[in-house]
Amino acid sequence: MVPRPTLSPTALLESPLVKDRDAGSMQRQLYERLQRAILDGSLAPGSRLPGSRALAEALAISRNTVTATYEHLAAEGYVQPDRQGTRVTHLSSLALQKKKRVRKTAGTPATAQRLAQIKPGAPRAETDAALRPGVPALSHFPLAAWRRALDRAIRGAGSASLGYGDPLGEPALRAAIARHLSMARGVRCAPHQVVIAEGAQEAISLCVRLLSNPGDIGWVEDPGYRGVKAAMHAGDMRVVPVRVDAEGLCASDADWLRHPPRLIYTTPSHQYPVGAVLSIARRLDLIAQARQHGAWIIEDDYDSEFRHTGEPIGAMQGLVEDAPVLYVGTFSKTMFPSLRLGFLVLPEELAPGVQAPLEEMLRGGHRFEQLAMADFIESGQFTRHLGRMRRLYRGRQQALRLALHKHLKVPHEIEGGYCGLHLTVRLPAHFDDRQIAADALRRGMAPSALSGFAMQPLATDNGLVLGYGNTPTELFEPLVKRLSLLVRASQRS
Amino acid sequence: MVPRPTLSPTALLESPLVKDRDAGSMQRQLYERLQRAILDGSLAPGSRLPGSRALAEALAISRNTVTATYEHLAAEGYVQPDRQGTRVTHLSSLALQKKKRVRKTAGTPATAQRLAQIKPGAPRAETDAALRPGVPALSHFPLAAWRRALDRAIRGAGSASLGYGDPLGEPALRAAIARHLSMARGVRCAPHQVVIAEGAQEAISLCVRLLSNPGDIGWVEDPGYRGVKAAMHAGDMRVVPVRVDAEGLCASDADWLRHPPRLIYTTPSHQYPVGAVLSIARRLDLIAQARQHGAWIIEDDYDSEFRHTGEPIGAMQGLVEDAPVLYVGTFSKTMFPSLRLGFLVLPEELAPGVQAPLEEMLRGGHRFEQLAMADFIESGQFTRHLGRMRRLYRGRQQALRLALHKHLKVPHEIEGGYCGLHLTVRLPAHFDDRQIAADALRRGMAPSALSGFAMQPLATDNGLVLGYGNTPTELFEPLVKRLSLLVRASQRS
Numbered sequence: 001m002v003p004r005p006t007l008s009p010t011a012l013l014e015s016p017l018v019k020d021r022d023a024g025s026m027q028r029q030l031y032e033r034l035q036r037a038i039l040d041g042s043l044a045p046g047s048r049l050p051g052s053r054a055l056a057e058a059l060a061i062s063r064n065t066v067t068a069t070y071e072h073l074a075a076e077g078y079v080q081p082d083r084q085g086t087r088v089t090h091l092s093s094l095a096l097q098k099k100k101r102v103r104k105t106a107g108t109p110a111t112a113q114r115l116a117q118i119k120p121g122a123p124r125a126e127t128d129a130a131l132r133p134g135v136p137a138l139s140h141f142p143l144a145a146w147r148r149a150l151d152r153a154i155r156g157a158g159s160a161s162l163g164y165g166d167p168l169g170e171p172a173l174r175a176a177i178a179r180h181l182s183m184a185r186g187v188r189c190a191p192h193q194v195v196i197a198e199g200a201q202e203a204i205s206l207c208v209r210l211l212s213n214p215g216d217i218g219w220v221e222d223p224g225y226r227g228v229k230a231a232m233h234a235g236d237m238r239v240v241p242v243r244v245d246a247e248g249l250c251a252s253d254a255d256w257l258r259h260p261p262r263l264i265y266t267t268p269s270h271q272y273p274v275g276a277v278l279s280i281a282r283r284l285d286l287i288a289q290a291r292q293h294g295a296w297i298i299e300d301d302y303d304s305e306f307r308h309t310g311e312p313i314g315a316m317q318g319l320v321e322d323a324p325v326l327y328v329g330t331f332s333k334t335m336f337p338s339l340r341l342g343f344l345v346l347p348e349e350l351a352p353g354v355q356a357p358l359e360e361m362l363r364g365g366h367r368f369e370q371l372a373m374a375d376f377i378e379s380g381q382f383t384r385h386l387g388r389m390r391r392l393y394r395g396r397q398q399a400l401r402l403a404l405h406k407h408l409k410v411p412h413e414i415e416g417g418y419c420g421l422h423l424t425v426r427l428p429a430h431f432d433d434r435q436i437a438a439d440a441l442r443r444g445m446a447p448s449a450l451s452g453f454a455m456q457p458l459a460t461d462n463g464l465v466l467g468y469g470n471t472p473t474e475l476f477e478p479l480v481k482r483l484s485l486l487v488r489a490s491q492r493s
Numbered sequence: 494m495v496p497r498p499t500l501s502p503t504a505l506l507e508s509p510l511v512k513d514r515d516a517g518s519m520q521r522q523l524y525e526r527l528q529r530a531i532l533d534g535s536l537a538p539g540s541r542l543p544g545s546r547a548l549a550e551a552l553a554i555s556r557n558t559v560t561a562t563y564e565h566l567a568a569e570g571y572v573q574p575d576r577q578g579t580r581v582t583h584l585s586s587l588a589l590q591k592k593k594r595v596r597k598t599a600g601t602p603a604t605a606q607r608l609a610q611i612k613p614g615a616p617r618a619e620t621d622a623a624l625r626p627g628v629p630a631l632s633h634f635p636l637a638a639w640r641r642a643l644d645r646a647i648r649g650a651g652s653a654s655l656g657y658g659d660p661l662g663e664p665a666l667r668a669a670i671a672r673h674l675s676m677a678r679g680v681r682c683a684p685h686q687v688v689i690a691e692g693a694q695e696a697i698s699l700c701v702r703l704l705s706n707p708g709d710i711g712w713v714e715d716p717g718y719r720g721v722k723a724a725m726h727a728g729d730m731r732v733v734p735v736r737v738d739a740e741g742l743c744a745s746d747a748d749w750l751r752h753p754p755r756l757i758y759t760t761p762s763h764q765y766p767v768g769a770v771l772s773i774a775r776r777l778d779l780i781a782q783a784r785q786h787g788a789w790i791i792e793d794d795y796d797s798e799f800r801h802t803g804e805p806i807g808a809m810q811g812l813v814e815d816a817p818v819l820y821v822g823t824f825s826k827t828m829f830p831s832l833r834l835g836f837l838v839l840p841e842e843l844a845p846g847v848q849a850p851l852e853e854m855l856r857g858g859h860r861f862e863q864l865a866m867a868d869f870i871e872s873g874q875f876t877r878h879l880g881r882m883r884r885l886y887r888g889r890q891q892a893l894r895l896a897l898h899k900h901l902k903v904p905h906e907i908e909g910g911y912c913g914l915h916l917t918v919r920l921p922a923h924f925d926d927r928q929i930a931a932d933a934l935r936r937g938m939a940p941s942a943l944s945g946f947a948m949q950p951l952a953t954d955n956g957l958v959l960g961y962g963n964t965p966t967e968l969f970e971p972l973v974k975r976l977s978l979l980v981r982a983s984q985r986s
Contacts, residue, residue, distance in 0.1 A: 077772030127656025163620025279570030
């Protein structure tokens with residue numbers, strides 16, 4: 001804290017102000033001096049301020065400056081004018097006491113209980129740490145083209161787009177996304193069903209806030225994406241983990257009976273993190289059961305634009321008519337993470353009813369970025385960029401797979417990697433995956449521990465999730481060699 | 494829904510594919526044809542697919558294309574290879590039934606109960622509607638300078654800033670805000686206390702999520718800002734309205750006793766919407782009581798950079814050392830709304846404890862915009878822009894006041910307007926302010942009804958909140974003339 005000099009009423013009159021031709025500056029100085037003197041008690045409560053004429057003469061300033069300052073102090077309540085002049089207000093001195101301040105903290109934790117339910121994640125790695133899952137190839141992004149698209153959007157839209165805009169997002173972008181999704185992902189939707197959000201995380205959070213009440217049950221994949229648990233806890237839902245196997249989310253009749261869900265979160269095209277594809281039988285069953293139970297499915301389709309083998313796996317949303325599915329997508333992987341642009345596709349039947357609550361919750365904005373993104377899609381630049389990245393990631397995935405085969409000198413199984421930006425290496429239970437991840441982080445590598453994704457980890461939920469999106473091909477061999485040493489060093493006694 | 498042609502297994506062999514030199518295109522066509530035939534039942538469950546050689550010959554395509562397609566269908570679970578060939582999976586037909594679909598909707602409202610607590614606001618006006626409160630002068634924003642700052646930020650930071658970045662915001666912007674606030678608003682803070690948010694609304698929502706548990710009491714000003722009620726309801730807090738008078742928020746001993754708050758929301762420098770300044774005595778009392786009760790004050794300082802008379806009213810946050818105050822600010826008024834950039838200043842004692850939960854909740858991003866904003870502040874462009882806007886708004890405020898004096902032909906009282914972008918006109922109770930606002934909206938004007946801001950409206954909470962930020966000076970006289978007619982027409986019988 002800046003020390004506050006104690007001024008006697010006399011000192012107030014004696015010490016000169018810093019001369020300035022700007023009358024506003026003189027007034028500010030006088031205001032601050034008087035304010036401090038009142039707050040620190042050197043101008044006692046009830047005492048009278050000097051007459052404006054006397055003070056103006058003593059300080060060699062204009063009398064107007066003094067009267068304006070007194071009026072302002074009166075407006076804030078520091079002083080009160082009366083017939084004899086201007087008196088200092090009696091102020092509660094409790095807040096001003098510097099010592100022995102009472103603050104009741106028992107029973108009032110600094111952070112809310114709901115946040116304490118979220119177990120902290122591993123220390124956050126730098127975006128460019130090697131093998132970090134979920135980060136696209138940043139240096140391959142066509143930044144100059146994006147910069148031009150943004151510049152064009154600002155010049156084209158002009159100051160008319162400085163206001164809030166449509167809370168659900170720029171109409172041009174919603175239309176471009178609807179067209180792209182129907183072609184690339186088999187999603188059935190019209191532009192009015194598309195809601196622009198701050199990345200997939202906000203889209204998921206919107207689902208929770210729109211469709212759940214406190215105490216409702218939310219199913220999450222186990223192991224699965226941590227962010228959805230945070231969003232459900234924030235909405236005071238009961239989070240129930242449901243196991244994932246080689247065919248994806250594996251809900252039993254007992255699950256439906258004992259924990260009937262309100263929301264079901266799933267990553268059907270590329271399970272995060274283990275890479276399973278939800279089989280067509282399970283997809284149809286999940287849709288049928290969700291309909292019967294009045295539940296909603298949140299389909300997070302975070303990186304399936306990058307399919308490395310065969311045809312893309314189509315979205316669940318488009319599989320049957322009127323599926324009870326909220327489709328969530330993001331441009332974090334297909335464009336770049338700091339764009340913070342994602343979207344939610346509402347089911348047709350839900351769209352009209354949630355329009356008003358969405359307008360209450362969302363504020364629009366980021367309109368130039370959204371217009372530039374619409375332009376990027378409509379001009380074909382987005383599709384070309386996706387094609388280039390798909391080839392790049394395919395090559396990196398093969399190189400990582402080969403490096404693991406050659407240099408990971410422990411028994412292991414590779415899962416996934418046929419899609420997206422990461423694959424998963426399962427390890428025998430006697431290696432400590434969290435230990436490996438922590439050791440790796442200190443060496444500039446950021447694989448994630450598989451066990452960290454599970455709420456009720458089994459012995460088999462042990463291994464490493466390795467990102468290959470943002471790591472150059474030539475580094476995989478030396479990185480895996482180092483990793484192999486760390487894995488062996490982590491062996492539990 | 495796109496109609497799905499029914500194909501017999503024979504038709505599958507007979508109708509040719511569209512020839513394309515791209516093998517991927519042929520594979521996609523075959524995949525889609527088989528997928529549809531399985532889903533619509535024309536390829537019966539348990540039936541066998543044609544041999545790959547036979548199908549390749551019949552369709553005159555490469556056998557590799559057929560085997561790759563079969564493998565892909567098997568990976569998704571549409572078919573299963575066995576010793577005799579490839580068989581169609583038995584799929585649950587429930588989800589595929591088009592008629593008589595059962596959906597349990599009783600007891601499962603389309604939107605959650607917590608959202609139903611928020612009464613819908615008035616229809617949303619266009620940003621450029623005349624007299625709309627809270628919108629800055631968009632056509633006076635130096636958009637070309639901003640475009641250059643953004644362009645410079647992208648070229649300067651490059652692809653290194655495409656990743657998520659610090660979840661709490663770009664360090665350069667947090668430092669620039671801390672410096673600006675200490676000089677312009679008397680806020681005491683270091684850069685690590687500043688958290689970048691999506692506008693003031695997200696900053697308030699962070700306070701609720703960080704510091705409250707469901708059922709905790711939140712005080713809001715009555716009349717007051719609607720957005721804070723939405724944020725508190727979303728956090729399942731109990732919202733308690735506390736009256737506002739000419740000296741701002743007026744909490745009695747009974748309020749403290751009967752509804753001890755966890756959070757207190759206030760707009761001390763310029764009460765929204767009535768414009769009162771929270772007096773120094775009440776500020777000190779609020780701080781002292783909050784400390785005693787373990788409550789936190791959310792100080793929303795949304796537009797007090799634009800003070801039209803006397804010195805700026807300093808922030809409560811800086812009034813005394815270690816005030817239990819979370820200071821919220823926004824660039825929506827000082828820059829432009831669609832920037833969606835606001836900030837929260839954490840109390841020193843709270844900052845370390847909430848770092849981890851904030852990193853869980855926030856994703857960073859918008860880094861180029863944040864870097865451009867930091868540059869705008871550090872280069873002095875921001876302060877110069879504020880000075881120009883302050884002069885503009887001062888002139889507009891005076892012109893509106895004059896127009897009301899001349900042309901509003903009903904008894905009324907003007908409040909506020911000495912700060913920011915709006916003033917409030919109180920009207921006698923026999924005029925219907927909601928009626929006036931609705932009529933005005935149909936005529937391109939967007940004043941807000943004062944009664945709409947109150948949770949427990951008194952008869953005196955009747956009038957119009959008029960924005961002058963984005964309305965040109967020469968329009969006030971004709972607008973007020975029209976408004977005067979609408980006011981008179983709204984008289985209750």
